[in-house]
Amino acid sequence: MEEKEQVMDLLKAIKARKSIRAFKSDPVPKETVEEILRLSIHAPSAINLQPWEFIVVTGEERERLSRRLLKAYKEKQIACSPGNVKPLPKTYGKRGAKTLELMKPFFEEMKVDINQYINEGSCNFYGAPVAILLCLDDSFPHARLVDMGIALGYLVLVAHEFGLATCPIGLILAYENEIKDLLNIPENKNVAIGVALGYPNPEVPINRFKSHRDDFKKFVRWIE
Numbered sequence: 001m002e003e004k005e006q007v008m009d010l011l012k013a014i015k016a017r018k019s020i021r022a023f024k025s026d027p028v029p030k031e032t033v034e035e036i037l038r039l040s041i042h043a044p045s046a047i048n049l050q051p052w053e054f055i056v057v058t059g060e061e062r063e064r065l066s067r068r069l070l071k072a073y074k075e076k077q078i079a080c081s082p083g084n085v086k087p088l089p090k091t092y093g094k095r096g097a098k099t100l101e102l103m104k105p106f107f108e109e110m111k112v113d114i115n116q117y118i119n120e121g122s123c124n125f126y127g128a129p130v131a132i133l134l135c136l137d138d139s140f141p142h143a144r145l146v147d148m149g150i151a152l153g154y155l156v157l158v159a160h161e162f163g164l165a166t167c168p169i170g171l172i173l174a175y176e177n178e179i180k181d182l183l184n185i186p187e188n189k190n191v192a193i194g195v196a197l198g199y200p201n202p203e204v205p206i207n208r209f210k211s212h213r214d215d216f217k218k219f220v221r222w223i224e
């Protein structure tokens with residue numbers, strides 16, 4: 001493929017990718033998941049430490065994981081939130097609120113409660129056949145979460161390129177102990193983020209939702 005075509009594909013993928021919140025149950029071939037991960041680890045990392053570890057959960061184990069997460073959610077009711085350590089400055093709060101507002105008509109069409117759908121859906125990886133947990137050894141500082149984030153960014157774009165869909169799932173980190181216990185993840189590994197991976201279900205209205213972005217100028221300050 002010509003270099004220019006590859007750039008065009010990348011730009012298209014960047015623009016078209018979005019989080020999907022209803023998946024078909026169709027399984028994803030193991031080789032495809034492996035290829036997605038093989039490409040995702042092309043992500044840069046500090047001193048090329050490649051700190052990421054991927055735990056891929058499928059089949060009956062994936063079902064068991066969801067059941068455990070749903071149980072934990074029902075018991076503890078820790079709702080989906082970005083886990084702020086201080087009250088958010090208004091700009092950010094407004095963006096979150098706007099996103100939920102724009103999602104609302106889709107959930108109304110589906111006749112479901114938005115909070116219940118997102119919280120319980122996240123615990124269930126929105127029905128995706130593959131759940132991936134990105135883990136980080138606890139000897140790393142928090143700064144290495146940057147590397148994890150880059151790998152996640154690669155993963156969602158590569159999956160998109162393979163005709164698959166994703167949704168990063170941070171909500172489940174509230175139940176990290178339960179996840180580690182169920183999947184025998186060693187004490188010294190932290191779960192940084194989860195990802196639902198599978199084929200999108202185009203019939204579910206929320207999948208027509210495309211999130212907005214503020215104008216990029218709002219995020220940029222030039223010093224010349």
Ligand SMILES: Cc1cc2nc3c(=O)[nH]c(=O)nc-3n(C[C@H](O)[C@H](O)[C@H](O)COP(=O)(O)O)c2cc1C
Pocket residue numbers: 017018019020021080099118122167168169170171172193210211
């Ligand atoms: C770190 C992280 C955690 C997220 N956690 C969740 C989650 O638990 N549940 C969910 O439905 N979406 C989750 N998302 C998806 C975001 O809501 C989504 O990326 C955002 O609204 C922008 O939409 P887009 O991905 O469609 O562009 C998460 C995204 C990131 C990057």
